[in-house]
Amino acid sequence: MTTTVHFLENSVKKPKPNADQIAFGKHFTDHMFVMDYETGKGWFDPRIVPYEPITLDPAAMIFHYGQTVFEGLKAYRTKEDRILLFRPEENFKRLNLSSERLSIPEIDQNLALDCLKELLEVEKDWVPTKEGNSLYIRPFVIATEPNLSLAPSQTYQFIIILSPVGSYYKEGIQPVRIHVEEEYTRAVRGGTGRAKTAGNYAAAYKAQEKATKEGYSQVLWLDGVEKKYIEEVGSMNVFFKVNGEVITPELNGSILEGITRKSIIEVLKDWNVPVKERKISLEELYDAYSKGQVEEAFGTGTAAVISPVGELNWGEKKMIFNDGQIGDLSQRLYDTLTGIQTGEIEDPYNWTVEVK
Ligand SMILES: *Cc1c(COP(=O)(O)O)cnc(C)c1O
Numbered sequence: 397m398t399t400t401v402h403f404l405e406n407s408v409k410k411p412k413p414n415a416d417q418i419a420f421g422k423h424f425t426d427h428m429f430v431m432d433y434e435t436g437k438g439w440f441d442p443r444i445v446p447y448e449p450i451t452l453d454p455a456a457m458i459f460h461y462g463q464t465v466f467e468g469l470k471a472y473r474t475k476e477d478r479i480l481l482f483r484p485e486e487n488f489k490r491l492n493l494s495s496e497r498l499s500i501p502e503i504d505q506n507l508a509l510d511c512l513k514e515l516l517e518v519e520k521d522w523v524p525t526k527e528g529n530s531l532y533i534r535p536f537v538i539a540t541e542p543n544l545s546l547a548p549s550q551t552y553q554f555i556i557i558l559s560p561v562g563s564y565y566k567e568g569i570q571p572v573r574i575h576v577e578e579e580y581t582r583a584v585r586g587g588t589g590r591a592k593t594a595g596n597y598a599a600a601y602k603a604q605e606k607a608t609k610e611g612y613s614q615v616l617w618l619d620g621v622e623k624k625y626i627e628e629v630g631s632m633n634v635f636f637k638v639n640g641e642v643i644t645p646e647l648n649g650s651i652l653e654g655i656t657r658k659s660i661i662e663v664l665k666d667w668n669v670p671v672k673e674r675k676i677s678l679e680e681l682y683d684a685y686s687k688g689q690v691e692e693a694f695g696t697g698t699a700a701v702i703s704p705v706g707e708l709n710w711g712e713k714k715m716i717f718n719d720g721q722i723g724d725l726s727q728r729l730y731d732t733l734t735g736i737q738t739g740e741i742e743d744p745y746n747w748t749v750e751v752k
Contacts, residue, residue, distance in 0.1 A: 399442055399507060401429075401514050406446035415526040418562040420699075425522040425531075429515040429556040433501055439554065442511055444518055447557065453542035457549040462595045463539035465494035468698050469655075470530040470561075471516055471751065473523045474739030479516065479751040481533075482737045484509055486655045491535060494591035499548040500537050508535070509749075512556055516751045519558055527738075528563025564700045569722050569730065571706030572695075574629055575612035576678065577603040578711070582628070582650075584620035589627075589650030597631070604630070614695070616708060620650060624677045632695030632703060633657035636681060637725055639689045646673040656696040660729055662745065669725070678710055685715045692723030701737075702730040 406426040413423045424447050431442040458464050467487045472480050488505040495502055512533065516523070523531045535556045539549030580603040583589025588596055600615075607615045614630035626645050628634055633654040635644045642664055647653055664671040684690050693705035706720035717723070722730075735741035736748060 399510075401511060402441070402443040403518065404443065404445045408446075412522065412524075413560060415524055415529060415562075418524075418529065418560055420561050421532070421559055423560050425519045425558040425560070427515065427518050428558075429511050429554075431503075431511065431554045433552040433554070435550040439501070439503060439507075442507075444515055450553070450555070452538075452540060455542035455544055457539035457541050457543060460544060461539070461546065462593070463498055463500060463549055464537060464594050465491060465498055465500060466534060466536035466592050466594070467491045467494075468592075469533045470698060470737070471523050471533060471558075472530050472738045473525055476739070478739060479520055479523050480737065480739055480748040481512075481516075481751060482749075483655050483659065483747045484512065484749055486658070487535070490592065490653065490655070491537070494593055495537060497588055497591040498593055500539070500552060503537075503554055508554070513751050515556055515558070520751070522558060522560055524560050526562075528565070530561055532559045532561045534559065569702075569704060569727075571704040571717075571720055571722055572613040573611070573707040574614050574616050574705050574709065575607040575610060576708065576710040577607070577615040577617055578623060579603070579606075581620035581623075582617045585649045587620075587650060590647070590652055592652065600631070612709065618678065619648070624679065625675050626678060626681065627651050629695040629703075629705065632697040632700070634695050634705075635660065635693070636676065636690060637692040637723065638681075638684050640670065640691075642669060642671040642725070643676050644671070644673055645676060648675075654697055656698060656701060656733070659733060659745075659747065660696055663729060663732060666744075681708075682710065682713060682715065685717075690715065690717055692726050693717045694723075694726045694729075701733050702726050 409426055427444050428447045429444050431439050433439050469487045488508040492502040537552055537554050540553050541549040541551045582600050603615045616629050617627040619625040695703040704722040704726050708715040736743045
């Protein structure tokens, strides 16, 4: 790497959380990566510093107009004690796509990955050894200029923090019950749905609260225009196996392009399982369900990898997939992806990147 990353070591080292009961997103490592941006100067001063609160002016633009983007990926420790990342270049590519939408300056993808690798080298003891656990990586960019004008910030910070996390499935894979959201909208065409930006998630809480109150674990989002077509489940992409064919909603500008989604499509093609990215309406799904043709349904994302949908509730209509159990294809996809991520099985796609 051509840029030198300055390193200020933390003299205090925190104890690691208990590997058997790590709460998601609540524990952070000893260091973080920070880099600044100024218009005319570009990105500068990459540094690894002690993990600590950051000080911002109360007028910093992030607080007022939400100019910010983030990513989420994981580092896994293999049985041989190697540390692997899964398609990290895709995350930094997507970070730039999100930034482009939010008028945030891009970061050289290779530079960002090199900085992450350096941070991971410093923090490698934090990558959990327990099977199923991993180190969650959260890169994000915030607008820091103190200015209440409605215009893109002239200054930014790119920060990477690390958080050890437990297995998503502590008691084995549990299919989830989903509620179809017909009132609230997560994202619309032309909006920011395809960007990983804060506002999309804050805007989704209301529907999630409603679903939780009614005993469901997630919501199924419909398109914001016609409220007809299936988009995502919670913050996961969604797949259905109908009559031997796998269908996932096509990317339309409001759907977030998941890296898990992309990987699953590639694996299915490799296995010669027919897979289509196309519009699919709830009506069509219900119709196929009524004919007994919907074999499996699952959400996909970095956190769970595969989250089988056991039940889908659409007003008075209830759909139960595969008797509420994980389907064979879902299980096989889960085993394959997690196997590659953790170095358990061979990686024929060259998706994993080792951290030295
Ligand atoms: C992050 C995210 C996903 C999943 O993306 P992965 O890269 O597979 O983790 C899907 N939908 C939304 C809305 C997301 O924010």
